[in-house]
Amino acid sequence: MILNKVAKCYGKQIGFFGNKTTQFIKPNQTIFLIGGTKRLFTTQQQQSPKKEEPKSEQQKKVEDKTEEKEKEKDEEENENEKEKENEDGEGQKKKSKFNVPPIVTSVTSTFFAGVLVASTFGYLTYNFKKDISEEERYRLNSVESKFYHSIAEPFREFFDNIFENLRTKYEFFDMLFGPGKIHKVLPPPLPGGKKYTLVIDIDALTEITKTSKYPTLYKRAGLDFFLDHLRKDYEIYLYFNGNIPQNKYEQLQFKIDTNGKYFTGLLYPETGIKERNQFSKKIEMLDRDPSKVIFIDAASPYDHPNVINIGKFKSNSKDKLLIELLPVLESFSRKNLDDVRPEISQFQNISKQSLTKNLEDYLSTHNINSRQKK
Structure with a gap:
């Protein structure tokens, strides 16, 4: 009776075979004897499996929803982890791109420090x-x-x-x-002095050969006549370009102006009156009114409002440009022009042949006799 109750309590079946008590137990289970009697029981209890109650449809739906939510959460977590991994990979790539070697950094810093x-x-x-x-x-x-x-x-x-x-x-x-400081290359004009200023490149008046130790100078046709008549109304400056040695300036000046009556002064390459073989447009350096300055040049034609280009003189040529130009320049002073640049524009950017024709047209249009002298 007692053994059966104990067996029932522990869910075991104990049988009697003769004087022996038998228990149907699993191996490796501890068996205890109580009070000298042949009563046996184990330390583990085996509970009979409970029968699962059938779930209602609502419970199934709830469970399905919870499962779906859990799946969605898992998917979101996986996506977030992938995004983080991608961001970390891109960040590492960027760091690797901008990873400057220490040598370059030191050289750059040294360079900028040196510049400073x-x-x-x-x-x-x-x-x-x-x-x-x-x-x-x-x-x-x-x-x-x-x-x-x-x-x-x-x-x-x-x-x-x-x-x-x-x-x-x-x-x-x-x-x-801002505009640079302009240095003056001529002294201030004298009160009551001549109204117009004429600057002439020496190559427009002469040809200088260097076949011997002493240079030979050939004058353009009508040079003395040209200078002698213009000096009454113009202050005339002779410009020596960089093609002539500095130690030859006085010698050449003497050959052109033996009596020293033609030229008011001389200008040299160091004055900066010419830039890249062209007369500067910064006429303020002459300290004269730009509207009353005339440049006579021998270089190839270029854009300048004050330049009349008569070309470089060659001793084997027979041009008479100085004689043809003289009455035109005399008419400027005779008319007392306030600005010579509009008149000069009629003789710019043209060849020698065209200049001769333009001078003739100008004289005929303004009724100026080519032999007329003031």
């Missing part, structure tokens, strides 16, 4: 005692004087020359930095 130091030194050198007077120069001590004359002043001239060349070549320099 050099620009600072250049600025201080350029402005060292820049606008001091002559008296202040004499008061400089030996170190300052040596630095001023040996380093600061040459550096200033070198930088100014480069900047002026860039300014003349590229107009946007004037837009960025």
Whole structure:
């Protein structure tokens, strides 16, 4: 009775075969004897499986919905993980692209540091005692004087020359930095002096040969006649271009103007009145009214409102351009023109033959006798 109750409590079946008690148990289970009797039981309980109750349709739907939601969450989590992995991969790629070697970084930093130091030194050198007077120069001590004359002043001239060349070549320099300081190459005009200014390139008046130690000079036809009549109304300046050695200037001037009565003065390449073999449009450097300045040039024709180009003189030619041009220039002063540039425009950008025809047409149109002298 007691064994059966115990067996029922533990869900086991115990049988009796003679004087032996038998329990149908699984192997590896511990068996205990109670009170010397042949009562046996195990440490594990085996519960009979519960019968699953049939689920209602609503429960099934709820479970299906929860399963779907869980699947969606799992899918979203997977997608988010993939996106993060992609972003991490792209970030690593970008980092690898912009991963600059330390040598390049050090060289770049050294370069910019050098530029900063050099620009600072250049600025201080350029402005060292820049606008001091002559008296202040004499008061400089030996170190300052040596630095001023040996380093600061040459550096200033070198930088100014480069900047002026860039300014003349590229107009946007004037837009960025404003018009440059124009140095005057002629003294101020005398009160009551001549109204018009004539600047003539020496190649338009003569041909100079270098076959011997001493240059031979050939004058253009009518040169003396031309200069002698214009000097009454024009201040005339002779321009020596860079093709002529500097030590020959006085010698050539003497051959053209033996008595020193034609030319008011001389102009040299260093004055900057010509840029790249063309007369500068910055006529203010002459310190004269631009509307009353005439350039006579020998270079190939170019656009300039004050230039009359008569071509380079060749000794084997027989042109008479100076004689044909003389009455036209005399008429400018006779008419007392306020601006000669509109008249000059009729003789620009043309060949020698066309210039001769234009001069003749101009004389006939204005009823000017080619032999008429003031």
